[in-house]
Amino acid sequence: MAQQKHFTLEEVIPGGKNYKKLQPQNMHLQWHGNKLVRIEKNTCAFYNGKGQWEQLFSLEEITSACKHIKSLDYASFPEKDIPVVCFHTDSIYIEYNWKNKEVLTQKKFRGRQHRDVSAVSKWMAYNLNDNLYVENLYSNEKRQLSQDGSHDIVYGQSVHRNEFGIVKGTFWSPDGMRLCFYRMDQSMVPDYPLVDISSRIAVLQPIKYPMAGTESHKVSVGVYDVQTKKTVWLQTGDNTDQYYSGITWSPDSKKIFLYNLNRDQNHLKLWQFDAATGTLEKTLYEETHPKYVQPDHGLTFLPWDRDKFIFWSEKDGFDHLYLYSLKEGKVIRKITDNSLGVVLDLLGFNIKTRSVIICSTGISPIQHNIFSVSIDKDMHMLLGGNTGVHGGQLSANGTMLADTWSSPDVARQIDLINTASGKMTKLLAADNPWKSYAVPEITSGTIKAADGQTDLYYRLIKPVDFDPHKKYPTVVYVYGGPHTRLVEASWGYMCRGWELYMAEKNYVVFVLDGRGSDERGLEFENVTFRHLGKEEMRDQIKGVEFLKSLPFVDSERIGVHGWSYGGFMTINLMLTYPDVFKVGVAGGPVIDWSYYEIMYGERYMDTPQTNKEGYDESNLRLRAGNLKGRLLIVFGYNDPVCVPQHTLSFIRACEDAGTHPDLFTYPGDGHNMIGRDRVHLHEHITRYFEDYLK
């Protein structure tokens, strides 16, 4: 047998020098209309349907037409029907017709942020010096839409701190002639004083940070008409303590739909506005819940019927798709039945078969599989394999699907699938990137949650040189919070690189997705309402009980590690079960939910005023004196998410209580360490466990 290689942090941590080497082969694919295009640095080719890739153009050709393009990586194909490739980087926008070998338009940018182009009208919206502009990429005509943009008044950017599925602040109408945009007045929100220490003398780097229970920003929605050059404002009423999400245009560009959610996040309204006047025309739909409602997805109109759209709701306990008729003014069908599990993604439609292509947990809670689901009838069909974790891209007419997937034993595969027949063609089967390495045994299974009923999925990694007669130190890696899960049936059960590394250093690593985590439905998640941490810890302790039942786990040497919500969990577990965990490493932790932001925080915790007990119970400062084992807390010195006040106030509380955590920080970094710092971080974390858990 050949000598097996050992994983290094430079190989297994993103940002490591040899990280790419251990990533499975991939293909960068995009649909150009109904043609599948493969983008490589030096060439773009399309799939001819007969097993071959035929070159469309080379980098050389593009560079000779436009010297600013040094790689084809940024190529995109927003035009369905003409041979045009677009390059839109941080500093340039280019459209090139590769048939005519002609540059159609070319623009350079400086300081223009949040750029958003209508592929139809070629108007681009952007933000410059805090104000909103539009500019025509062909005519070069430029217009300033706002005048009072500032640190306090934000235009055309994501609002509500990216909660409710909001990731941007401009929305072109389908005809590209109207721009819907957010305006956020955050003048009443205090600055959190972050500090940049990299300048000659350290300087303030203030961010607006609305903390739970305090006054919140006010958001309004404007609509600019390119033809009339006028802006109207959607007549939403008093914007105090209101959230607006899911902004969607009607296919005819005349109506705007959005969700209105109250600050308490328990009463949702779907509103219809006239885009020309801003008039609120109708409340189409309402949903309430004693805990919270999450309007994270916009509407999707049927391509063949402009009267009907699909919306998402968890009202039956799981995310599902519903069909709404504007004419009838009501929900007319639930499209996805509960056998499809939790719907995760809506990829598009096969127009011919009148079906919607979705991704869901229909086969297993730890899988993502793709289904074609009839809009009209209770019928669905699995597309692609029935194992693993799949994600897809649909052709323009929805007849073909590029399905990229992996499973515990398959590093990556890409199949081209006919969405009507289900017929598959394999485009890529990646080699096992770990094949020359000593790989630990990675298994997954279920245990019962602390409620005695619910199945929870775990991942267990054994030491590389496993000896069943030995007892090993064991690290529990934890997240525990909503909207994330760590165990899935993808390559190596989604084992993180650091876990491979720790297995090599003779640790057992264990990861359990407890109640409160993602993709298991509403009740699984909202059991944590108003007392974050409590049920999540009970489930993690079930995991520890399971670990202790394993003969090779050393019960005296159990450590815990987690980041963000997982940092909160790590410290909470150390303080709540001081005799269980000998060592903990917490990163960017929440210490006190009243220091967290309004949108996320109040959804789960209500306000400090209305839920004092819950806030106190989860305030780790109040239990700083319980610290017994060794605890390292690491934070990004410029973290705008879990602001440094969390960690620093906990350190202060420990000092006052006479306990001794350890501390580390990455100046200049935000909530997560990326690049080289991520490698350094994992060296640091590993050293801590080696110092105190070995």
Added chain:
Amino acid sequence: MAQQKHFTLEEVIPGGKNYKKLQPQNMHLQWHGNKLVRIEKNTCAFYNGKGQWEQLFSLEEITSACKHIKSLDYASFPEKDIPVVCFHTDSIYIEYNWKNKEVLTQKKFRGRQHRDVSAVSKWMAYNLNDNLYVENLYSNEKRQLSQDGSHDIVYGQSVHRNEFGIVKGTFWSPDGMRLCFYRMDQSMVPDYPLVDISSRIAVLQPIKYPMAGTESHKVSVGVYDVQTKKTVWLQTGDNTDQYYSGITWSPDSKKIFLYNLNRDQNHLKLWQFDAATGTLEKTLYEETHPKYVQPDHGLTFLPWDRDKFIFWSEKDGFDHLYLYSLKEGKVIRKITDNSLGVVLDLLGFNIKTRSVIICSTGISPIQHNIFSVSIDKDMHMLLGGNTGVHGGQLSANGTMLADTWSSPDVARQIDLINTASGKMTKLLAADNPWKSYAVPEITSGTIKAADGQTDLYYRLIKPVDFDPHKKYPTVVYVYGGPHTRLVEASWGYMCRGWELYMAEKNYVVFVLDGRGSDERGLEFENVTFRHLGKEEMRDQIKGVEFLKSLPFVDSERIGVHGWSYGGFMTINLMLTYPDVFKVGVAGGPVIDWSYYEIMYGERYMDTPQTNKEGYDESNLRLRAGNLKGRLLIVFGYNDPVCVPQHTLSFIRACEDAGTHPDLFTYPGDGHNMIGRDRVHLHEHITRYFEDYLK
């Protein structure tokens, strides 16, 4: 033998619960004219010269006259000749005549800072909302002297960051009718953004921090006349890059004297101004030096001759006193000859014998002894014992001296000494506070500096249970910077409490005052000019060589610890001699002298522009990659002296270089940890050595 007790951190660290228990007994003494008064919580008594203390008044009596006084600790006796006691606390000013049993005046304060009372005129200067006021403590008349006080414009406070011996900003004329005061314009100095994390949402706590090589504040000196109600400004000329120190009034209240020093700190002028007009009348004296001059002491007029004053100068290599005649316009005598070592303090005069009473290193470089020195002749006499470290208070006419002292074997003694005859009466001989404890062997001695010539003094503490056949881990505690020394012939050779504690934990502790430190004269100190750290480290390495020559020191387990300048030294030593020091703990370190303030920094280093090589050579960031052993850095999160940018930028540099220091911080604390935090700090430091040096 009785069981010996062990020192705990609560006993040996200031701020510890039982710290006071281990402090030697003391007496709180003050001169009331020529009467020696002993102040206790409940009673004030005077010494009758025959071995008895006779009560002046009791707390009960004071409290019945003024209920706000709960303790006599704040009693003072500013009036020489009348039976009046004064209580001036943070919130109240009271004068009480204990013969008449009469409250003479009583005032309560709110927010009045930097209060300064003329005992003659009873006018009080103070600062309120950034402006300067005076108020008569008898008539209650109040006047606002400045209008434009702000964060940028500072009135009546210490300037130049307390360098040049400046500790306050208001100076009453001897007749109490004129107030000389500083005004500092620091509008051109950037704010350093400190952050207070103890509020609901963290808030900015900006401080003006002028860093070496950048634009500096401008100071001017005003004189307010209580009678004319007018302010004149001393005509100092352009105040850009000028320092003003040593402000002194002539005995007739008509003239003001001060030192003017250029920014380069190598050209000193002593100026005389007319107090009524602000006119610069004369330059009395000038001094230059290729390195720097330090005008840290004001003038002292002879009580019997208003024409003559004493000033201090290091021009002969050591701090000495010189007599200046205004009439003759020149220095007429050097009062203290070099056999008196370094003059440290001028306590006053014996008017009858026409002598000045000083404290100096005349007997040994590590002792402070008191001498009566003739003003007119080359004659001096030792007052008090010839061992130990003495400090004294003189009676009004200077005939009697209360001498408080200790020596390596004497915890504290207080003698009353006749300054003419030298006759002594013992007032207090404190018990040995360590007598029931297991005390380590503490010795002192000398080694040669790296220059091969200079004697350096060390302190060596052996483990409590010392076994000469064993090898012990050894911690070098270091400061190394100017204006401080750590080894002196006071109680236990000034052994710090933590050293006792470490000796108990079986460490050897070693402290060496290298070249660059205090009380050894000009050349001993200024050898470090333009390359701070270099010679100081060479000397510390001499200390390590000495340690390695001791059979009981384990050369493989040498650690180093220091704070502030000692933090700079600790990290520098770790990076420069990575194979010598296994473990280091650095507190509040300087990392880059260009981040330090102008006054202190440029004195020793010139500017980053004129001494790039020196700044680079001492910039620890540039050698962050050399870190090999374990290094813990601790800093006060609100440190206004060595701002957090030092430590944080070093952490950043280590991250970039792939090295791994450890970090800790005390939110809310400044440059030093005090109170309970100081105990916590030493638990933390001890744990670090126990983890990695044992």
